[in-house]
Amino acid sequence: MLHIFTQNDINDLVHTRDGETKLGETVTVLDDEKDFFEEVENNTSKFVLIGVPEDIGVKMNGGKGGAHTSFFPALQAFLNTQENQFISGKDILVLGYLDFLETVETFVADDPEKGDYLVKQIDKELSELIHFVVSIGKTPIVIGGGHNNAYGNIKGLSTAKKEAINVVNLDAHTDLRRLEERHSGNGFSYAIHDGFLDHYFMFGLHENYTPQYIFEYIHDHINIEYNMFEELEIYQSTSFERELQRAENFIQEKPFGVEIDLDCIQYFPSSAMTPSGFTPQQARKFVHHFGKNKQVSYLHICEGAPTVMNEPIAATQVGKFISYLITDFLKAKSFSG
Numbered sequence: 001m002l003h004i005f006t007q008n009d010i011n012d013l014v015h016t017r018d019g020e021t022k023l024g025e026t027v028t029v030l031d032d033e034k035d036f037f038e039e040v041e042n043n044t045s046k047f048v049l050i051g052v053p054e055d056i057g058v059k060m061n062g063g064k065g066g067a068h069t070s071f072f073p074a075l076q077a078f079l080n081t082q083e084n085q086f087i088s089g090k091d092i093l094v095l096g097y098l099d100f101l102e103t104v105e106t107f108v109a110d111d112p113e114k115g116d117y118l119v120k121q122i123d124k125e126l127s128e129l130i131h132f133v134v135s136i137g138k139t140p141i142v143i144g145g146g147h148n149n150a151y152g153n154i155k156g157l158s159t160a161k162k163e164a165i166n167v168v169n170l171d172a173h174t175d176l177r178r179l180e181e182r183h184s185g186n187g188f189s190y191a192i193h194d195g196f197l198d199h200y201f202m203f204g205l206h207e208n209y210t211p212q213y214i215f216e217y218i219h220d221h222i223n224i225e226y227n228m229f230e231e232l233e234i235y236q237s238t239s240f241e242r243e244l245q246r247a248e249n250f251i252q253e254k255p256f257g258v259e260i261d262l263d264c265i266q267y268f269p270s271s272a273m274t275p276s277g278f279t280p281q282q283a284r285k286f287v288h289h290f291g292k293n294k295q296v297s298y299l300h301i302c303e304g305a306p307t308v309m310n311e312p313i314a315a316t317q318v319g320k321f322i323s324y325l326i327t328d329f330l331k332a333k334s335f336s337g
């Protein structure tokens with residue numbers, strides 16, 4: 001169920017300071033929950049911020065839990081960002097989050113049927129929400145959560161646009177695993193199978209974590225393209241910039257989503273944390289690059305999991321970094337119109 005933020009929820013998170021304006025003081029929220037659809041439609045913001053604090057899909061994929069712990073620190077960091085000549089809060093509706101928190105707290109991945117049912121419930125709620133937001137001409141910014149939520153984003157955008165849509169995914173993993181129970185490793189295979197995803201570009205796959213059966217599947221499908229982290233950063237047979245352009249050419253013919261799995265960033269607290277990966281600056285460049293394209297239709301940032309670190313500072317660092325990505329996207333898209 002969607003938990004809708006009130007002005008008081010937002011005020012509680014903002015640290016005000018004389019002579020300064022924080023984004024949290026100018027973003028918009030809904031007034032009351034009764035006329036939800038009308039209110040969102042009448043809201044003049046171009047962007048809608050939505051949280052999906054859950055880790056059920058990650059646990060179902062045999063991963064480390066904790067992906068539900070990045071949304072609130074991210075929101076807090078975002079709301080405490082300075083409003084200045086580079087960014088304004090008035091174009092952002094801070095809507096709320098899909099509230100599965102009680103279930104998340106108690107969920108243990110020992111019952112595949114139950115896990116499958118729960119992930120599909122999240123898919124349903126998220127895809128309906130994204131469908132609605134996109135159909136009224138707004139751009140969703142979704143903060144997860146596990147990467148299973150790519151499916152809800154893709155389905156929502158696709159049904160709103162009435163066509164299969166494209167995606168570019170900055171990720172160490174394909175998430176093209178088998179069509180077994182729903183989990184964080186098969187959001188894209190389900191989206192392709194169900195006819196919602198057309199061109200899919202995976203940016204920065206790791207040789208060590210891509211099964212051969214998935215390479216074979218990719219090579220059998222001309223609408224799927226990729227590059228490897230190793231060719232970009234180790235063998236250096238191509239460059240990050242050249243690949244940004246190649247990926248953009250592959251997906252920009254129709255509306256596309258931008259997916260960022262934070263587990264591709266070196267030492268980033270996440271469910272599949274890695275000692276070898278992209279820099280935070282590369283991830284920011286990626287978001288900036290695709291955020292400028294006229295066809296970009298959503299941003300999804302997922303798999304941040306500060307609790308894997310057992311360090312109190314992890315939450316604020318994860319929150320701050322996600323907030324950098326959100327603001328990079330807002331600036332790039334606002335600038336390009």
Ligand SMILES: N=CN[C@@H](CCC(=O)O)C(=O)O
Pocket residue numbers: 061062063064147148173174175177184185186209261271272303
């Ligand atoms: N969304 C992440 N998917 C990865 C998870 C890897 C891991 O947890 O180690 C995958 O299925 O390969």
